[in-house]
Amino acid sequence: MEPASVRTKAPSFLSDLGKATLRGIRKCPRCGTYNGTRGLSCKNKNCGNVFRYGARKQPSVDAVKIITGSDLQVYSVRQRDRGPDYRCFVELGVSETAIQTVDGTIVTQLSSGRCYVPSCLKAAAQGVVENQCQHVKLALNCQTEATPLALKSSVLNSVQASPETKQTLWQLATEPTGPLVQRITKNILVVKCKASQKHSLGYLHASFAQKMSPKTLADHRFSCYCQAPQPGQGGPTEE
Template structure:
């Protein structure tokens, strides 16, 4: 009997010695339910007390919001947001511009004025900027003050796009023609903000010339690896999608200047250079950049200031 008691005492002593340096317990990693007082993990989506109906939506909403909408760095006071088009898939996005003055969303008047003066440039949206202008000239049609989900998402956005800066030495090392390198570097120096910003896993927001199609001076370029086709697919809103084949690199048509700007930005970033290694390798092994010069792409690349509210 004494033998077992001595063994238990030795075991307890070993456990205490093992946990002696852990320090005092803290509340880190847990939170108290505001309704029933039950302690839950910070990653939990709802209270673990089955009798309690409290749902913690923060984690899910933050993850969802970070994909749906991102604020762009325009380099000016203009507030432009990249918004996902929910009805067309994760890689289809549009833009929203909000008033320069940051509204107080807790104030009904500020929130109303912000919604009315905000501009939506998402295709197929009823609040589309071009559509609203046309309707203002129709007889017996009053301008609509109703807002859309894209504007509401932008007003609630707290996620900023990740800027991808272009390094001069990296740009010079790429297999681009000299005139293409000079034009990209000129745009880097003249642009008030970064040329390329990452708004989701596959989609980049790229600066472009201000046109009727792209009045904010931004467009979207997506990069997708297609396992079925075993090809790299690039889709820019300025042109039709095109395939980048490693087997037949000379067969590349429809490649736009914005694609090469993204490649330069990927190569200049350590993380993106790994994620988009296939796209970068495709350019390092081809002379396809010469196609850009032959097609006269650089005539439409002046960076201009977008319209402001």
């Protein structure tokens, strides 16, 4: 045994640290290896036990321009006050305004926007300047464009749907007014649909969510604004 006189003594300024503890580390329940409490899995390569699925969620993009294949400018905009997965549609355009001056009448072009969030539509109907809407402002500053996703006929044929539904989808996909499906974020898509009173622009949002659990398999959840959310499953809406 090494003599006490030979042992390295701690510096005097560390003399009041007290007894060492195991704070900040934990023992792997499978192999017994000590890991940091912030670790996601055991550092023992032969073990590989997963402690938790801690993948940090990426922030959602505020505004994304949709490919329409025409002069129509449509944007998918995040509703900041509702959460990262709640989005709405904004349509931008240019309007002409006549201004009277001492030299005559000047016709100028002004950028105009229309937000399809019910509260913003109501404010616009009451005479509030619509360009003050936060969603329109985000669309005006947009620098991101959606990513088109190709539709394969083989995939469409394998879908469990009626022939009439498949024919409608194929017609929408082959129209020159932009792709059928576009990716907005990792989990949110914009899908082209038939224009209606509820979807006047001919687009709707769809989202995919994957919830991981160490004890269960991945739980895939799908939400589309064309359907009402199922009981117990909150789904993002656009309007």
